[in-house]
Amino acid sequence: MRKICVVTATRAEYGLLKCLLEDIQADSDLELQIISTGTHLSPEFGLTNQQIEGDGFAVNKKIEILLSSDTPIGVSKSMGLAQISFAEAFDELNPDIIVVLGDRYELIPIVSAANIARIPVAHLSGGELTEGTIDETIRHAITKLSQLHFTAMDEYTHRVIQMGEQPNRVFTVGEVGLDNLMRMKLMSRSEFENSIGCNLKARNILFTYHPETTKDISEIAIDLSKILRSLDKLEDTLLIFTKANADVGGRLLNKMIDDYITKNETKAVCFLSLGQLRYLSALQYVDAVVGNSSSGIVEAPSFKIATINIGSRQHGRVRASSVIDVDVDEDKIYYAIQYIYSSEFMDILKNTTNPYGQGNSSPRVVSVLKTVDLDNLKTKRFYDVKF
Known part of the structure; x- marks a missing residue:
């Protein structure tokens, strides 16, 4: 079975990933691994790891990286702790591919550790812009440290390709978090x-x-x-x-x-x-x-x-x-x-329509995760856009 390791560090990110986790878990050809970290394990931020487990998911590793400081020094030290801890976790779990979503700072050391361990990374929600945060640069850095990409719309797909990613590794699937609207009874x-x-x-x-x-x-x-x-x-x-x-x-x-x-x-x-x-x-x-x-x-x-x-x-x-x-x-x-x-x-x-789609994105992601040639992903070639 192909082992898919999904990393989640915040309540918002988990909410967006929930349907994808369900679909991976339900697929008999895949083994779901979950690593919970960051604010999920902090009482100060609601101890939301309990929600993950309450939804019926088994958390394979709980990795505490959050320090009691949100200064730049404190955040950087948390990132250093993540690099060490996730290197050990990946060695223990031995996943076939890592899945991350978004632009959180803690993802930089996590995907770095995966690259050094030669484990491919699949990144969701790349190519977007958030110019008022350092997440803007972090997201693009995660793109360059990832081997597989799932974007919310064509505009974001083009931007990921513009950063040198191979077009056949970039998939426009819509925003996975919107799948909740189709599945949840509110x-x-x-x-x-x-x-x-x-x-x-x-x-x-x-x-x-x-x-x-x-x-x-x-x-x-x-x-x-x-x-x-x-x-x-x-x-x-x-x-x-x-x-x-x-x-x-x-x-x-x-x-x-x-x-x-x-x-x-x-x-x-x-x-x-x-x-x-x-x-x-x-x-x-x-x-x-x-x-x-x-x-x-x-x-x-x-x-x-x-x-x-x-x-x-x-x-x-x-x-x-x-x-x-x-x-x-x-x-x-x-x-x-x-x-x-x-x-x-x-x-x-x-007359408002949502440009991020209306759901049904997670099955598309799972289909690619099941069939992609993982060995081929371990080598990255820069794609030059013709101007």
Whole structure:
């Protein structure tokens, strides 16, 4: 049996990978291996490894790499620990191919260890742009350290090929996370309200904001202060916060959110992690996703709701017509929220289509993972684009 080792380090990434994990596990020709690491193993970030196991998956290795610091030094030390730990794990598990998704910093040492061990790497969601984070360069570095590529759309496929990857190793499959929309039975309104411990209001906003890691920590804090002041002006609106990830400055943002919740318990609730089921269920009932999470770009348009994308973190990604980009400006954010309730914008939402697809991506990925010539992947040749 071909051993497929999938690495997951965050709640969001696992949610996107869930259907792919199910399809690999269900295939009699494949053996699924899962390595759980990063924030999955941290109580501070919700100990979300429990969700993986609760969904019926066996986790082969749990590798703790997260330090109690989100400074640049702390993050770099975590990366060093990952390089050592994953080299040992790959030697023990002896997988035939590694599967990773996205652009997280911890993936750099992980795919580096796989390359040194001569284990091919399959990378999902390459070729995308996020100009407001260091993830922009990390994603492209992962592309160059990978031998097989699964992209969300043709534009991203062309970009991966432009970076010298062989066209016959790049597959346009759509966004695998959208498979959840086809397979999950989402919560009813009352089930969702019970799960978050409060009733929805006349207006409801789902808020997720991560650090723009191209900025200093002091700038990141100032930005969130402006955003919170704009949200504070909203009336008869429930604010549902999900916390930031473990990027540089993430803990500071989470402390600021905790302080805001303490002062606004009647209008705001907060969660370390909603989990994929509650998060997607929330998208049925909220009016908008506000912040700078990729979910506002990739998943929210499928529900024909607004996304108010703040700042530069997602600059460069293809957008649906339901996405409104605003600067980190108190008044602009407030006015953008008011605009989503206008008849003009409601007409835009009716005609919104999601450029990232509508699901059924995971079976395409599995088909390639089953049939690709693994020995051939171990040698990389640069592909020169003709200009």
